[in-house]
Amino acid sequence: MSETEVAVHGQGALMEGSPYAIPSRKFTMWLFIISDAVTFGAFLFAYGYIRVATPNWVRPFETGSVINVILMTVVLITSSLTMLGAGDASKAGDKAKAMRFLYSTMALGAIFALLHLREWFELFGRGITIGSGLFGQTFFTITGLHLLHVLSGVIAMLVVGTKYSSGRLTPSHVETMGLYWHFVDLVWMFVVPLVYLTNIAH
Amino acid sequence: MSAASASGNVIRKYLPVYFLLIGIFLVEVLLSFRISHTSTLVIVLLLMAICSAVLGLMYFMHLGEERRGLFLTLIPVTIFVLLMMNMWWSDSVRLLHMRPPGQ
Numbered sequence: 456m457s458e459t460e461v462a463v464h465g466q467g468a469l470m471e472g473s474p475y476a477i478p479s480r481k482f483t484m485w486l487f488i489i490s491d492a493v494t495f496g497a498f499l500f501a502y503g504y505i506r507v508a509t510p511n512w513v514r515p516f517e518t519g520s521v522i523n524v525i526l527m528t529v530v531l532i533t534s535s536l537t538m539l540g541a542g543d544a545s546k547a548g549d550k551a552k553a554m555r556f557l558y559s560t561m562a563l564g565a566i567f568a569l570l571h572l573r574e575w576f577e578l579f580g581r582g583i584t585i586g587s588g589l590f591g592q593t594f595f596t597i598t599g600l601h602l603l604h605v606l607s608g609v610i611a612m613l614v615v616g617t618k619y620s621s622g623r624l625t626p627s628h629v630e631t632m633g634l635y636w637h638f639v640d641l642v643w644m645f646v647v648p649l650v651y652l653t654n655i656a657h
Numbered sequence: 658m659s660a661a662s663a664s665g666n667v668i669r670k671y672l673p674v675y676f677l678l679i680g681i682f683l684v685e686v687l688l689s690f691r692i693s694h695t696s697t698l699v700i701v702l703l704l705m706a707i708c709s710a711v712l713g714l715m716y717f718m719h720l721g722e723e724r725r726g727l728f729l730t731l732i733p734v735t736i737f738v739l740l741m742m743n744m745w746w747s748d749s750v751r752l753l754h755m756r757p758p759g760q
Contacts, residue, residue, distance in 0.1 A: 475727040485727070489735050496739045507696065521686060528682050535717050536668060536675050543667035637717040644709040647682070648702035652689035 484631045488638045491604075495642050498600065499649055502593045506653065513590040514656045515583055520574060524651045527570045528643065531605075534563035535640040542633040545619065545626035553629060557616040560636065564609040571602050594650055601646055604639045611635070674716045681709050 475482060506512060516524075541556035575595070578584075585595040615632045618624040685705050692698040715721035720728055 474724075475730070476724050477727065482727075485731055489731055492735055493738055493742070496742055500739075500743055503699065507699070525683070525686060529679060532675060532678050532682075535713070536671060539671055539717060540668050634718055637713060640717070641710050641713040644678075644682070644713065645703075645706045648685050648689070648706050649699070652685055652702055653695060653698055655689050657690075657693060 478627055478631075480627065481631050481634065484634045488634065491638065492642070495597075495600070495645070498593075498597050499645060502597060503649060505589055505593060506649075509589055512654070513583070513588065514654045515578060515581065515590070516651055516655045520577070520651070521655060523570055523574050524647060527567055527574075528647055530563050530567045530570065531640050531643050534560045534567070535637050537563065538633045538636045542626075542630045545629040548626075550620055553626075554616060554620050557612055557619075557629070561609050561612050561616075564605055564612070564636075568602060568605055568609070571598065571605075590654070594654075597646060597650055601639070601642060604642070608636050608639050671716055674712055678709055678712060681705055681712075 473479065473482065537556050537559040541553050541560060544550075544553035544556055575598075578591075578594075583591050583594075585591050612632055615624060615628055619626075619629055685702055688701055688705075689698060692701060714732075720732075
């Protein structure tokens, strides 16, 4: 490449395009998602082995908890749908609509967190805590890690949304934020069956 | 197409996937009451969770619409790492009793 071309197109002219045809921030998010999936995988595998290897495992979830977890799951899956709307509206250049969708997603994330805390406090009331045995340790570690992801996502969405509405961030940032949020939803699809549904009191 | 109708379309487009995910989850709940054998239940629920995850990855995260190279770079490696982790965890379970299982 000649010096003239570099002068005209800048240093970016020297860089090759992404082999995946996606922006680098989106690819970085994918790499983060993969590493986070492995982290959750480690916790879930550990839980699975401890769960199967331990006789007299605690099965604390009754009908009330099952209804609560159904509500939590529906709320989280719905938030993924509103996040898709936010990404699409931002791509179409409709900032007001994108923000409405983002606020809906944040509200659903907050509702999910509140339902989660309600479940936790219900267990605390029955003497099940992180220090009360293998069930408590694994349950609160895995669900706590997931809740941390949800809360981080809500805060990150607030930051991205605010900056996007003021024009400092682009629709691509909203899309990348969406990837993270869908991942949080995806992890929940493994947490619920393994941690909740296998521990229903019969 | 106006901006408003474009974002309305995407919700409608993914609504079947949304209902499918909720449907799979409700079947999981139902099965958790029906199947009492833990190992069988874990396997069935895990398979259904994998189906949900594939739907989420392909449609909500748009992995199906990206170049195949991205899929091939990310997914087989992740599955390999997770399977290897499964091998190692089974070995580490002996630490629960400080001896190999069955002894």
